[in-house]
Amino acid sequence: MAEHISKQFDMELETIRTRVLQMGGLVEQQILSAVEALLAGDIDKLDKVIAEDALVNAMEVTIDDDCLHIIARRQPAASDLRIVFTVIKVITDLERIGDEAKKIARMGKTIYQSERYQMPRFREIEKMADSALSMLRRALDAFARLDTSAALELAEADQELDEDFAAELRQLITFMMEDPRTISMSIDTLFISKAIERIGDHATNISEYVVYLVKGKDIRHTTLETKKRETLG
Amino acid sequence: MAEHISKQFDMELETIRTRVLQMGGLVEQQILSAVEALLAGDIDKLDKVIAEDALVNAMEVTIDDDCLHIIARRQPAASDLRIVFTVIKVITDLERIGDEAKKIARMGKTIYQSERYQMPRFREIEKMADSALSMLRRALDAFARLDTSAALELAEADQELDEDFAAELRQLITFMMEDPRTISMSIDTLFISKAIERIGDHATNISEYVVYLVKGKDIRHTTLETKKRETLG
Numbered sequence: 001m002a003e004h005i006s007k008q009f010d011m012e013l014e015t016i017r018t019r020v021l022q023m024g025g026l027v028e029q030q031i032l033s034a035v036e037a038l039l040a041g042d043i044d045k046l047d048k049v050i051a052e053d054a055l056v057n058a059m060e061v062t063i064d065d066d067c068l069h070i071i072a073r074r075q076p077a078a079s080d081l082r083i084v085f086t087v088i089k090v091i092t093d094l095e096r097i098g099d100e101a102k103k104i105a106r107m108g109k110t111i112y113q114s115e116r117y118q119m120p121r122f123r124e125i126e127k128m129a130d131s132a133l134s135m136l137r138r139a140l141d142a143f144a145r146l147d148t149s150a151a152l153e154l155a156e157a158d159q160e161l162d163e164d165f166a167a168e169l170r171q172l173i174t175f176m177m178e179d180p181r182t183i184s185m186s187i188d189t190l191f192i193s194k195a196i197e198r199i200g201d202h203a204t205n206i207s208e209y210v211v212y213l214v215k216g217k218d219i220r221h222t223t224l225e226t227k228k229r230e231t232l233g
Numbered sequence: 234m235a236e237h238i239s240k241q242f243d244m245e246l247e248t249i250r251t252r253v254l255q256m257g258g259l260v261e262q263q264i265l266s267a268v269e270a271l272l273a274g275d276i277d278k279l280d281k282v283i284a285e286d287a288l289v290n291a292m293e294v295t296i297d298d299d300c301l302h303i304i305a306r307r308q309p310a311a312s313d314l315r316i317v318f319t320v321i322k323v324i325t326d327l328e329r330i331g332d333e334a335k336k337i338a339r340m341g342k343t344i345y346q347s348e349r350y351q352m353p354r355f356r357e358i359e360k361m362a363d364s365a366l367s368m369l370r371r372a373l374d375a376f377a378r379l380d381t382s383a384a385l386e387l388a389e390a391d392q393e394l395d396e397d398f399a400a401e402l403r404q405l406i407t408f409m410m411e412d413p414r415t416i417s418m419s420i421d422t423l424f425i426s427k428a429i430e431r432i433g434d435h436a437t438n439i440s441e442y443v444v445y446l447v448k449g450k451d452i453r454h455t456t457l458e459t460k461k462r463e464t465l466g
Contacts, residue, residue: 057454064451068318075308085301085321092325173420177413184406187423194427218297221290 009074016066016087017144020094023059024140027094028133030056030101031199035129038108038192039122046112049105056098060091079216086213090143093202093209097136100195100202107195111188120185124168128196131161135203142210148231151207151219155227161200168193242307249299249320250377253327256292257373260327261366263289263334264432268362271341271425272355279345282338289331293324312449319446323376326435326442330369333428333435340428344421353418357401361429364394368436375443381464384440384452388460394433401426 030049037045067084070076076084111120135157142150172186211219211231219230263282270278300317303309309317344353368390375383405419444452444464452463 054454061451061453064318068314071304072310072314077305081301081305085297088318088321089325092322169420173417176409176416180410180413183409183416187402187406190420218294220294221287 009070009076009080012066012070012074013076013080013083016063016070017083019059019063019066020087020090021140021144023056023063023091023094024136024143026052026056026059027097027101028136028140030098031104031129031133031136034101034104034108035126035133038104038111039126041108041112043109043112046105046108050102050109053098053102056095060095063091064088082213082216086143086209089209090206093205097199097202100199103195104192107188107192111185114184116185118182118185120189122189124164124171125189125192125196128161128164128168128193131157131164132196132199132203135161135200136206139203139206139210142207143213146210146214148211148214151204151211151231152224152227154204154207155224158200158204161197165193165197242303242309242313245299245303245307246309246313246316249296249303250316252292252296252299253320253323254373254377256289256296256324256327257369257376259285259292260289260330260334261369261373263331264337264362264366264369267334267337267341268359268366271337271344272359274341274345276342276345279338279341283335283342286331286335289328293328296324297321315446315449319376319442322442323439326438330432330435333432336428337425340421340425344418347417349418351415351418353422355422357397357404358422358425358429361394361397361401361426364390364397365429365432365436368394368433369439372436372439372443375440376446379443379447381444381447384437384444385457385460385464387437387440388457391433391437394430398426398430 030052033045034049036042037049067088070084071081074080135154138150138154138157141147169190172190176183176186205220208220208227211217211227215230217230219227222230263285266278267282269275270282300321303317304314307313368387371383371387371390374380402423405423409416409419438453441453441460444450444460448463450463452460455463
């Protein structure tokens with residue numbers, strides 16, 4: 001009987017982990033669609049991204065609810081409790097990545113629907129989005145495989161993405177100074193690159209929760225040195 | 234004996250609630266200091282805000298840990314479990330408000346330490362910061378008094394703050410177009426007003442968790458109409 005309950009409990013934990021990965025897949029698709037639609041100037045696709053953010057939000061609410069039911073019925077302890085806690089934290093970040101995808105889509109609409117002096121130039125945005133997407137995939141993969149080494153890699157990738165954002169900012173300021181007619185569009189582009197930079201932060205958070213899940217050690221808000229010690233040690 | 238345990242449990246729940254309010258107080262002080270230091274051009278005070286974000290982060294980690302211990306030892310159900318869940322969610326938002334205070338301080342330093350063509354103009358920033366701080370206080374007060382009516386008020390206040398941000402953005406764009414020498418400082422000012430706008434979002438989230446705590450209803454991601462029905466009904 002105890003074994004039976006334990007198996008069912010394991011299955012429930014496995015189900016919420018699977019749902020987190022489904023939510024992660026949806027969020028990944030949202031970013032991808034937002035950036036593709038932005039590059040193509042595809043307003044319908046941008047509208048679809050904005051509308052489908054509701055699905056991401058609904059998944060967060062459902063998974064939170066599942067977690068609470070598991071805690072109430074199963075009274076998990078130790079590593080089981082850490083799984084549930086990690087899921088509650090991870091989906092908060094996934095939901096906010098969803099928000100960033102929606103923001104990218106909204107800014108894209110603003111850019112294409114306003115009068116433009118020249119076509120937008122999204123080369124850097126494309127590069128930053130590739131980095132952020134690869135960070136998100138790496139974080140979700142780490143969550144799926146309980147891989148703690150991602151935290152260190154993502155902390156380093158996040159620093160690079162921050163530097164890319166700073167470079168993009170400097171470049172946009174140069175454009176605006178050279179030709180003030182580009183100011184409005186440059187500000188919209190700036191917000192898009194800011195949204196992408198934020199996706200990197202959230203992906204990094206997720207990989208840090210995986211370290212907590214596996215090792216029980218909280219490495220949030222620590223230096224790169226500490227992360228190195230805790231994830232590789 | 235059961236009563237004894239129950240009383241001790243109540244005390245533990247009360248302790249984490251008190252810690253959330255202490256963390257909220259610290260975060261409120263961080264915003265206040267950041268904005269005061271920004272208006273006064275006080276670099277030492279800006280540095281202090283940046284350094285003390287570590288205290289906010291440490292409080293999040295400690296309170297999360299307390300919550301996990303309570304779940305593991307007390308196996309809370311129903312409303313007790315909702316308290317713990319709400320605390321875990323609320324402190325995530327408080328920690329991110331702390332991040333926004335740190336961003337304001339960093340941008341302030343950038344503005345005062347770079348060569349300036351003219352003195353920065355922070356009248357709108359001051360007004361927006363007042364609104365965001367009052368939203369945060371209202372949200373913390375709602376959490377302390379289990380007051381569900383704040384959610385609706387804050388959803389409305391958040392719309393106003395979003396409009397203030399949009400107005401500030403338009404005004405900054407006008408400045409930049411009129412005089413490209415103000416571009417760099419205007420962008421820094423824009424990021425500061427964006428950080429303040431985000432504080433309003435987080436305060437609104439907190440007030441929505443209070444509705445969940447009291448009524449067991451999840452009103453995140455719902456329309457103003459639904460919030461009205463659920464909070465007043």
